[in-house]
Every structure is written in structure tokens, then in C-alpha cells.
Amino acid sequence: MQIVACIKQVPDTTQVQIDPVTNTLVREGIPFIVNPYDTHALEEALRLKDRFGCRVAAISMGPPNAEATLRKALALGVDEAILLSDRVFGGADTLATSNVLAAAIRKLHEQDEVGIVLCGKQTIDGDTAQVGPGIATRLGYTQLTLVDRIEHIDLEKRVIRVRRKLEGRHEIVEAPLPVLLTVVRELNRPRYPTVPRRLESADAEVKTWNNQVMQLPEPTIGLKGSPTWVSRIFSPERDKGEIIGDGVHDPEGTANLLIDKLLSKDLLAL
């Protein structure tokens, strides 16, 4: 049995700016990171590997430079890293993306049975939280979202019991394998790669599957397979704020001024 972790390369959002003309993210010079939720998915896959000895494959759809993300996964200990990259995959919405990822998982399943697929609950650039459930739907797997703890796994009986983190409560759910889990940060603490693994991963193979390999009909992928499109993207205007008083030379007066301001805006209750 193998486990698949779906990961995505995302721009480091603390540094993202929006181009007002094209309505797109300015990606130039912005460093990329592994989507933070996905690092927890990857970690859980590796923990299951440590526990049950099953294989772990990491897959990612993205441009060629997303290879760096998969290399990090290799440094952390995945057995196989596959980049799903082709121009025709570009411009995909969550539906088209889940089509490609689901197809890749099906292809992996042909080599070795896939029991569990792990995804982050959402990405920090798109924030839709749709791709994980989309993959589960396409594959016909049970989807367990927002998992913050795996309570029990029995690979022989093919069942998994997890805890879901919902607003103000937890829910414990059991489901038969195969399943797709989307995970939250509380699930685990990602490991840190050892140096020998990093060095090995530097020239380990990241496989690239383009559409010649995948053979997916073009209307289901990329821009053509995407019923949704972004009409506008913008940052909401924010008050500039003001500097009040002179804290260095009149701390007391400034503190009073601040309290008055906060009181007048109902931000402070007496």
C-alpha cells in the first residue's frame, strides 16, 4: 500500500503584492515556499511510513520550478516525487487541478494500491479548500476534511478513525480506506530535514509527468477545463493610521491621548 501526499508550491504570501493593472499576483522576485498546510500533510504521510513501512509519493502540479518543492519532500524522506507539469495544465481552476491530481493518483494506483491521500486543508494563495475534496470526489474516495488527529488506523481491516477540528467542537469519524484527508496545522509538527538527506535529495530524481504521460483530454484540464475565472483581485483600502503625541518626551500625555482615542472608538471598555 502506498500513501500519496499532494503538495503545492505557493508564493510566500507575507511578501505578495497585487499588480493593479493585470489583477494578478506579482510573483517576480517573490520566494516560493511549500504551502504550510501541505507540510503537515507530508509530515503525516512520513509518520505513517515510519509506522507501517508503506511507500510515500509526493505529487505536485505546477510550473517546472515547482520541482524545488518536491525536492524538499525528498529531503524529508518521501520515496517518490512527481511533478505534474505541462503548459496545457496552466491556468487551471480547482476543478481542472483536481482532475490532473486525481488522474496522477490513479496512475500511481496502477503501480501500487493507494490507501490514503493527504492534502493540506487549503493553500495560502488560493484559499479555496476545494482541491482536496475535488480529488476525493473524482476518485470516489471517502473525504475526511480538517483532520487534526489520526485516532486509529488498521491497514488489515482497512479502516481509519480521525478527529476533525470544527469550530468550537471536535468530531470523531471512522471511514473505510481508501480515504482522502485534508489536514490542519494542529495535526503534527513537521520534521526538519537532516543534512545527509538534503544532500541526497539535491540530485535525486524528481519525475515529471506531462500530458504525454498523463493523456488527459484537453477540455478537462488547464484553462479550457476551468469553469471559474478570476474577474478582479485587489487589496482592500486600509486607513493609514496616525502617529499620536510624542511618546519619547511625553509618555504620560501620549498614553492618555491613546486611551481617549481607544475609548472614543469603543475599542476599550472602562
Next chain:
Amino acid sequence: MASNPSLFAPMLIAAGIFFVWSCYRRFSLVTLGRPEDRFQRLDVRIREMLLYAFGQKRVVAKPFGINHFVIFWSFMVLLLANGEFLVKGVVPTLSLALLPAPLYHGLLLAFDVVSILTLFAILLAFARRIFFPPAYMSTDYVKARSVEGFLILAFIALLMLASLGLHGAEIALGSEPAAAFMPVSSLFATMLSNSPLAQSLVPIASLCWWLHALVLLAFICFLPHSKHMHILTAIPNCFFASLEKPNTQPREEFVKGGEFGVDRVDSFTWKDLFDSFSCTECGRCQNACPATTTGKSLNPRQVIHAIKTNLLANGPLLQKGGAPVIPLIGEEGEGSSTEETIWACTTCGACMEACPVLIEHMPKIVKMRRHLVEMESRFPEELLNLFENMEQRSNPWGIAPSERTKWCSTMEIKPFEKGVTEYLFYIGCAGTFDSRSKQVTVALATILDAAGVSWGILGKEEKCCGDSVRRLGNEFVFDKMAKENVQLFREKGITKVIVQCPHCFSTLKNDYRQYGLELEVIHHGELLDQLLASGRLKLNRQVSDLGGVLFHDSCYLGRHNDVYEAPRHAIHSATGQAPLEMERSRSNSFCCGAGGGRMWMEEHSGERINLNRVDEALRSSPDTICTACPYCMTMFEDGLKDRQAGQTRVRDIAEVVAEGLRPV
């Protein structure tokens, strides 16, 4: 004469063989260590050896060290006397009496006087151990090793007494023609003659001779197995000491299949292992260590001792190609250091500054950290974010690099440009992002402009120097950061750098040299002093509203880089008064607790280091505590809050000077 060559000779040969065999066993273990070149610049090495080993420079830095100085030099003189004793014991005709008479008589006088001096020194040492032991002698670890200390003192005392007794008896018997040159022994002779023992002088001489012989042989056999081995290793250890201050750690080559860091004793270098045999167990390192002082499990002396114990236990197995049986890292007990111990070090360097035989403790601890981080990814959990932030965003907090210029949003700042600006002002992460330290940055920038210094910044291109990750043993990430910075500095043609953080200072100055980048790095403490002394910086008024200003030495400025006086001069120039001093200052300064990456870690056990230091500062009743390091500033401000000492403020030295720029 009482000697019996036919009896003594075989004993001497047996002891000699045992001694040589013991020494060989131990020194051969040292060769298990990895290679390291400690043979460059022999002239400097010889000078250091003369100064620290023969001159006992560090030993006499503490008052009681003078006692050791007396014992050491007596030992050197008496080496000749004891050598003669052993030779004469086998071949009675061979003696120093064969030398020209004036020389021989001079030597006799020296031996005689030195013997009684030694006896006094030994009695003092006894008295100190019993009646007024230093505080650090009360720890369990030291108590357990105390028997050995007493035994060694007893050996030496017996040797002196036996020698004086022997010569006294011989003089009393009239069989010593050179008695006139032996005033102390003559005194013993008079005492013997006037006592009931006068009737048995011959057996007394014989008894003293054999006592002297047997104790000497026992000592020779015991020596390589005790801490007294340092009389063999301390002198070469000073010779092989690091020529530069051990304020940095060696580089690692990252090649596939490599082992990184140290978790086996044979992964240390031979010098690391030799250090462990050189430890005199004097306890000065533990006395100076902020971790030991505040009740952490780290005791630098014990770390060195554990390496020695580990080597003695595992070495013979390793020599036969076997595997070690005692882990170097992990377990409590002899021969191991726990992970908690390894992470407790602030890399302040106080241990190395205190060590009389120049043992380099800190690099060994960092080497063990490297193993934990690089090979096993095992480290206190709070470091995970730090490591990722450093690698991802090149600052400890993970703040976006695009925000690196926010501190100067209200100022007109030039970018560094070769040929246009003279200095790069390397702001450092704290000065860039920490709200309190940003005030220091602005103060310093204002001063630089007021003094007409030509300077520019890297702005968004500036990256963290990597100090914390290196001291924390994440050499892999440091290596990447250092290479990026070195390349950036080269591309920009940067040669002169102003820094306000001693950690940036030491890293740019010392660590980057390992990457072939020689920079002229100046800490603002030095620069302010220069600007004020040369008159380039003219203050509008004397700074008086800060009250009594106390200066705290940052470890990476003072101990690691010997900058002690410049910041004090600058304070003096600005305030018109020499700064107040703490009990522990300059090279003896006590760490704030934030060095070595401890800034980013929780302090779970013992007293908090910063509180220990804050309490010390408050004993001088300062109005202002002046720091020269952003970490020290944070630690002091936190500590003062804990102690509810709101009336005492913390100011960076730049802020103290900038006060003087305010209009009158």
C-alpha cells in the same frame, strides 16, 4: 648513604615502564581524533606557551593562583633534584656534585629554599581545600573528585618532608660537605640533633630516603591516571592552542556520504581530545559559566571530563575497529553529556577566557549541536521556526524581507554604492525588525549623519549574518547564508562595514574570513569613540539626564573580540563621567543569557541568566544600564520588568550619545 641500587633499580625500571606504557596508551588514544593543523606559526606558539604555561599568565590572574605559580616553578627546579635522586639511587657515583662547585652549591641552595616554599604552598592548598573552599567545590561532581586532589597534595608534601628530613639527617651526621649551602636542611639538622631522634639519625636518613623514593615512584605511576597528568599535557596544550580567539567554529564540507558534527569521541579532532587530557580540573570554567552559575545541567568542566572518560572507555575498542560502548551524547552519567547540557551553552566564551591551559570548550559543544541538528534533526522545538525563518526569509522572526527598510521610513537614507558611500551600515535583523532596537538604529543613523560619515545601506537586499544558526549547530544553513552574503558583499564592493550588533560584528569579522572575505568591520561602540575623540562628532550638550550609567560588556564584543575600552570612552565623552562597573566586567563579564542562539530558546531549568545579571547590575544602583547589543538590551529590559525595577532604564550606547545631540 641509605640507598640500595640493587633493590631500587628494578623498582625504578618497573615504575618507568608503567609510566611510559600509561602515557603511550593515553597519547595513542589522542591520535584517534581527526586531523587538525596546529603547527603553523611556531614562533607565536612558543611565545604563547612561554606566557601561559611557564609564565602562568591565566593562573596568577586569580589571587590564589600565585600559590600554584610557586608550586609550578618549584616543580621545575626540583625536577632536576628528583632526576638526580633517581639516577643517584641506581648509580651512586653519578651526582650533581660532579658539576663545578659554584654551580653545584647554587643548585643546592635553590633546591633547599624551594623545598620549604613548596611545603608552605602545599599546606596553604590543603588549608584552602579544607577551610575556605571556593563555592564551586561544593557541587557533587567536584566533591567526588576531591579525594584525588588531597592525594596529590599529600604526595608532594611527603616528598618535601622526606627530602628535607634526609638532608637534615645527613647534615646532622656530618656526612654532607656542602651543608653551608642548605640553610633549611641545616635547620632540620639542628632540630633533629636537639631531639630524642638524635640517637637514630642513620635509620632516619634511611627511612627518609626510602619514603622519598617510594612516594616518587608511586607518584610517577599515578600521574598519567590522574588529573595531575596536566603537568605533562598543559605545556603542549598551550603550545597547540588556537592562535586566534576561538570565537568561531570550523567550517564543514557538505559532501554526500559525509558525517556532520560529533557524536562519537573519535569524530573530535586530536586537539579536542588532547584538551580533555589537559584539564587540571581547577573549576574556573564552571565558576565563570552562566549556565552552571544559574543551575543548569551544563558544567563546562564536566563536558571536558566526559570527553576524557568517554575516550578512555571507548578508545581501546575504537582502536581495535570496534564500536563505542558509551554514547558521547545522551545519557546521564560518566562519559556522556546530555542534550539538555549541550543546548544550555550561551557560547559566551567565559569558560575559555578562564581556562589557565587554554582549553577550547565552546567549539566542542557546537560540534555536538551540529550532530544533533544536522544528522538527527533533534533540537528544542522552539528552534524549528527559527531555522525555517532563517532559511526562508533570512531573519529570525520570519518577517518579510521587503520590510527591511521600514525602520527608515521617516529618514532619508542612501543605498550603499561603491565609490559613493564609504561605509556600509549593516543594520542587522534586530535593528531592522525589533521595535526597541529600531530606535537604536535611528539614533545611530542620526549620529552618523551629524558626524558627516559617508554611509549607505543594503535595504531589502540585506540578509541575516547567520550568527544564531551557526552557534546552534545548523552549519548547513549557515554555510548557505554565509556564501550568499559573501557573494553579495563582493558584488557590491563592500570593504568597510558599520554594525550595531556584536553578533553581526563577530560573524562578519571572524566567521566570514573562513570564506575568504576580509572586511573592516567596526562596531558602533568603537566608531562612536573615534568620532567623539577626533572631534568629528560634536555634541550640543553633555548628557546628564541619564543619571549614573552602568556599562554591560556584551560577550561577542568584549570577550570574543577584545573591545572593552572604546564603548567606555564613548560613554565617558558623552556623559563626562566614567561609566559605573559591575563586579563582573570586561573579560570577566557575565552573559545576558541570549548568546549562542539561546535568544530563541526557552530557559526551563534553574534561575534565569538575565535575572542573575540584572540583580548584579542593580547592586550598583544605576539610573541607566548601557548595552551595546540588541540581545543584551532585550534581556535587560525583560529582567528589569521581572524585578519591577522600572526606575532603571536600558539604553544602547548610541542612544546615550544621541542624547547629547538634542538641542540645548
